Amino acid sequence: MRLDDSALLQTRCWIDGEWRDAASGKEIAVTNPSTGAVVAQVASGGKAEAEAAIAAADRALPAWRALTAKERSGIIRRWHDLIVAAADDLAAILTSEQGKPFAEARGEILYGAAFFEFYAEEAKRVYGETLPSYAADRRLLAIRQPIGVVAAITPWNFPMAMIPRKAAPALAAGCTMVLKPASATPLSALALAELGRRAGLPDGVFNVVPGSAREVGDALVESEVVRKLTFTGSTEVGRTLMAGAARTIKKVALELGGNAPVIVFDDADLDAAIEGTIATKFRNMGQTCVCANRIYVQAGIHDRFAEALAARVRAMKIGDGFEADVQQGPLIDMAAVEKCEQHIADALEKGAQVIAGGGRHALGGSFFEPTVLAGADASMLIAREETFGPVAPIFRFETEDEVIAAANDTEYGLAAYFFTRDHGRVWRVGEALEFGIVGVNTGATSYEGAPFGGVKASGIGREGSRHGIDEFLELKYLCIAGISALP
Numbered sequence: 001m002r003l004d005d006s007a008l009l010q011t012r013c014w015i016d017g018e019w020r021d022a023a024s025g026k027e028i029a030v031t032n033p034s035t036g037a038v039v040a041q042v043a044s045g046g047k048a049e050a051e052a053a054i055a056a057a058d059r060a061l062p063a064w065r066a067l068t069a070k071e072r073s074g075i076i077r078r079w080h081d082l083i084v085a086a087a088d089d090l091a092a093i094l095t096s097e098q099g100k101p102f103a104e105a106r107g108e109i110l111y112g113a114a115f116f117e118f119y120a121e122e123a124k125r126v127y128g129e130t131l132p133s134y135a136a137d138r139r140l141l142a143i144r145q146p147i148g149v150v151a152a153i154t155p156w157n158f159p160m161a162m163i164p165r166k167a168a169p170a171l172a173a174g175c176t177m178v179l180k181p182a183s184a185t186p187l188s189a190l191a192l193a194e195l196g197r198r199a200g201l202p203d204g205v206f207n208v209v210p211g212s213a214r215e216v217g218d219a220l221v222e223s224e225v226v227r228k229l230t231f232t233g234s235t236e237v238g239r240t241l242m243a244g245a246a247r248t249i250k251k252v253a254l255e256l257g258g259n260a261p262v263i264v265f266d267d268a269d270l271d272a273a274i275e276g277t278i279a280t281k282f283r284n285m286g287q288t289c290v291c292a293n294r295i296y297v298q299a300g301i302h303d304r305f306a307e308a309l310a311a312r313v314r315a316m317k318i319g320d321g322f323e324a325d326v327q328q329g330p331l332i333d334m335a336a337v338e339k340c341e342q343h344i345a346d347a348l349e350k351g352a353q354v355i356a357g358g359g360r361h362a363l364g365g366s367f368f369e370p371t372v373l374a375g376a377d378a379s380m381l382i383a384r385e386e387t388f389g390p391v392a393p394i395f396r397f398e399t400e401d402e403v404i405a406a407a408n409d410t411e412y413g414l415a416a417y418f419f420t421r422d423h424g425r426v427w428r429v430g431e432a433l434e435f436g437i438v439g440v441n442t443g444a445t446s447y448e449g450a451p452f453g454g455v456k457a458s459g460i461g462r463e464g465s466r467h468g469i470d471e472f473l474e475l476k477y478l479c480i481a482g483i484s485a486l487p
């Protein structure tokens with residue numbers, strides 16, 4: 001990995017303004033999914049490091065929350081500026097540890113930085129309220145205050161952007177944070193910590209403890225000091241964390257798994273539907289929680305759509321993320337490859353047909369052919385489970401009512417997409433879909449100024465937008481008596 005600024009490659013825990021080895025001496029070998037090479041050995045923190053980070057965040061809280069919103073805003077804005085200036089280095093680190101094409105990695109860096117830009121401004125808009133009093137001698141107020149020490153746990157698929165999506169509103173609100181990044185991709189988080197230091201974050205405000213999910217995670221969940229847990233990852237782990245947080249009555253925010261439907265109606269713009277389906281299905285090699293998992297195509301446009309999508313997928317360039325013009329890199333690991341193989345095999349066994357791709361790529365390792373299946377139906381695993389890989393199953397449908405029922409027939413409720421040029425249908429289907437995010441005539445919806453989050457098994461809470469900072473604030477009611485005129 002060639003960096004202009006080698007100091008961005010950090011490999012130890014970041015606790016209370018210091019780089020620390022793990023007391024246990026344990027390390028995580030961070031490997032490049034494309035080459036299998038070890039990119040770095042990173043300190044693998046445990047209970048000791050997690051507890052030290054929680055204590056540091058607790059010590060830093062009073063002074064950080066006492067800063068004015070404008071002072072916190074200035075530091076967060078500088079963090080944004082430093083990230084943008086280092087985008088190429090940060091993208092190189094991200095592609096090295098996660099595998100996505102460099103251009104996509106750089107896009108993720110800028111997307112993540114945008115949350116710091118957005119919440120540097122929102123910090124200054126944390127308003128309170130005066131309330132009409134119920135008595136002449138009283139004045140009533142509702143004020144918003146930072147919730148306190150926040151624990152954040154983030155996934156490997158967006159090693160950078162998921163962190164500012166939590167840290168920016170939390171720190172803007174006056175909270176302090178302990179972050180556990182995914183073990184597969186800790187380097188992006190540590191580079192972010194280095195840039196936060198340079199931006200002027202006081203020691204202990206932002207701490208990063210790579211390491212054992214169990215040891216670090218349990219310490220964060222069990223701590224009485226941690227008042228908020230914000231998690232992005234699988235629904236299975238989200239359930240575990242939510243249950244654990246109950247013991248200390250922590251607030252939780254959960255951005256979990258998805259099973260997004262794409263619906264293409266007969267009246268859709270075919271080109272827009274193809275572009276949008278590719279955007280939502282194959283971004284990050286299909287490894288995003290908002291990726292299309294099921295593609296429903298109405299009978300009248302079905303064959304044209306299937307042929308056009310298969311042609312585009314066959315033409316995709318697969319390769320190492322650092323290679324020019326590569327559109328699909330490797331999957332994160334062999335477990336991801338095996339999940340795709342399982343879903344394809346099950347679908348074929350139940351009557352589906354491969355019309356593009358179909359299996360492991362000739363490049364070997366965790367490279368996988370972007371795949372399109374025709375003839376998919378609700379009996380298949382791919383209809384019920386999140387594939388989290390580059391496999392696009394096409395389901396044929398006849399009527400609007402039928403496809404709304406099919407699209408909603410899932411435990412998940414994160415993102416959904418549909419393509420139509422009928423404005424009445426835009427409202428009917430947009431309102432009927434049971435998902436937190438709905439893209440109409442587009443497969444790309446993510447934006448720091450919009451609320452991101454799901455319903456049902458896809459989670460609780462919203463990130464991004466003016467709503468995202470409320471996740472890190474408590475509302476306090478002040479009832480001030482004794483105001484009657486002096487005798």
Ligand SMILES: NC(=O)C1=CN([C@@H]2O[C@H](COP(=O)(O)OP(=O)(O)OC[C@H]3O[C@@H](n4cnc5c(N)ncnc54)[C@H](OP(=O)(O)O)[C@@H]3O)[C@@H](O)[C@H]2O)C=CC1
Pocket residue numbers: 153154155156157158180181182183184211212213214216217218232233234235237238240241254255256257258288289386388414459
């Ligand atoms: N809604 C959203 O925005 C997103 C949802 N996801 C979902 O996450 C899944 C894939 O991501 P993936 O990273 O594999 O998800 P995981 O849930 O396996 O891991 C996510 C994070 O949780 C940590 N973790 C795992 N088990 C525990 C535990 N028992 N206690 C505390 N922390 C734990 C992991 O640590 P470690 O790495 O050390 O195991 C990692 O940092 C998919 O289902 C995807 O849909 C992913 C991204 C975004």
Ligand SMILES: O=C(O)[C@H](O)CS(=O)(=O)O
Pocket residue numbers: 157158161162287288289290446452
């Ligand atoms: O992890 C994910 O899948 C992201 O939340 C999706 S997005 O916000 O980058 O679109």
